Amino acid sequence: MGARHLYVHLPFCAHRCGYCDFVTVVGRREQHGAYVDALLRELALEGGVLAEHVETVFLGGGTPTFTGGSELARLLDALPETDELTVEANPETVTPELARLLRAGGVNRVSLGAQSFRPHLLSVLERRAGPDDVRRAVYLLRDAGFDNISLDLLYGIPGQSAADLECDLADALALEPEHLSCYELEAKPGTRFTHAHGDELARQADAMEGYFEQVVDALTAAGYRWYETANFCLEPGRVGGRDLRARHNLAYWWGRDYLGIGMGAVSTLAGARRRNLPGLGRYVAALQEGRTPPRETESLDEATKERERLLLGLRLDEPLPVADVAGALDKKAAERLVAGGLVELTENGGGPTVSLTRRGRFLGGGVTVELLA
Ligand SMILES: C[S@@+](CC[C@H](N)C(=O)[O-])C[C@H]1O[C@@H](n2cnc3c(N)ncnc32)[C@H](O)[C@@H]1O
Ligand code: SF4
Secondary structure, three states: OOEOEEEEEEOEEOOOOOOOOOOOEEOOHHHHHHHHHHHHHHHHHHHHHEOOOEEEEEEEEOOHHHOOHHHHHHHHHHOOOEEEEEEEEOHHHOOHHHHHHHHHOOOOEEEEEEEOOOHHHHHHOOOOOOHHHHHHHHHHHHHOOOOOEEEEEEEOOOOOOHHHHHHHHHHHHHOOOOEEEEEEOOOOOOOHHHHHHHHHHHHHHHHHHHHHHHHHHHHHHOOEEEEEOOEEEEOHHHOOOOOOOOHHHHHHHOOOOEEEEOOOOEEEEOOEEEEEOOOHHHHHHHHHOOOOOOEEEEEOOHHHHHHHHHHHHOOEOOOEEHHHHHHHEOHHHHHHHHHOOOEEEEEEOOEEEEEEOHHHHHHOHHHHHHHEO
16 A cells, blocks of 8 residues: 655745744745646656555645745645645735635645744744734634644743743634644754854753643643644544544654655655755756656664654554554563553553553653663
């Protein structure tokens, strides 16, 4: 069976936010058309690895909604039919026309990068959108018929206080999004952002655990399921039984195969991980010549796959079958962590499972690393 998930990278952004480490290209409006041509060529070259039924497609960036409208429409038109089609959008790019274009192109989920509703924090992040742009974007998307909107929030922003975060969470909840992703801000050493905010980033790092608990407490109290370390969705009981978890991201956490196209895009296919190299010029040039883009490939042996499955699977709130990760799991460490109240080993009809307790989930990666054999 082929890959059931497709990621499409659209790297263009209006400007570069100081904290961002994604593969992006500023401006270059005149090259959006050539880039979309290259994407479609890559899809034609690689599409054979996709299953007949593609369950999810995710357009990520960069700022996919900064891509020229006619180019974006052309791309959406050429994508395979799918159950979940997500597009990442920056609030300031959302207009009634864009919302209609996305709808007409079959998009049924929008992930909106709010980051914060506090003007002073948005300015530290060098964001273009203000709080009212975020609200307006949500209203416009609702008007266009979107009933699955996710908001991204960041915490640990230089200058942020617990009270700021409380207000951000309340402002986000007031918009009644179906889904929220709340990330702790990561600042890469050596970047301009880290240089500018070094001491304050250290102060924020000390507050991070408290912020994390604050996020989980506020969102679960508001009726959201904490289904992955950083991800929350409305409980099915509140939305007529709909499962609003991000299906595309679930595929990553479950360790499924996926095809990624575009510059810098990663794919995991048949025991290998490959990454298209960044660099707009060489990506477009290769595909114009009918060649696959320059890329690096790493083979994934069973042991590596099991370790990844353990590390990613334990981010979820569902128990992980021990049989899927048996080689990667240190049984002695697991028993020790069970005694410490951080891990649960459960025996049910389908065989033993492993999961993190609520306290284990707050400690997250640290506990999972201890579980690795
Ligand atoms: C591919 S990014 C960008 C999407 C969109 N261009 C935007 O800026 O809203 C997706 C999400 O990753 C998160 N993100 C970006 N940089 C981050 C960082 N340094 N640390 C933690 N999360 C980050 C942001 O919440 C962002 O919305
Ligand atoms: S708009 Fe998004 S992808 Fe672009 S630079 Fe800013 S954070 Fe990065």
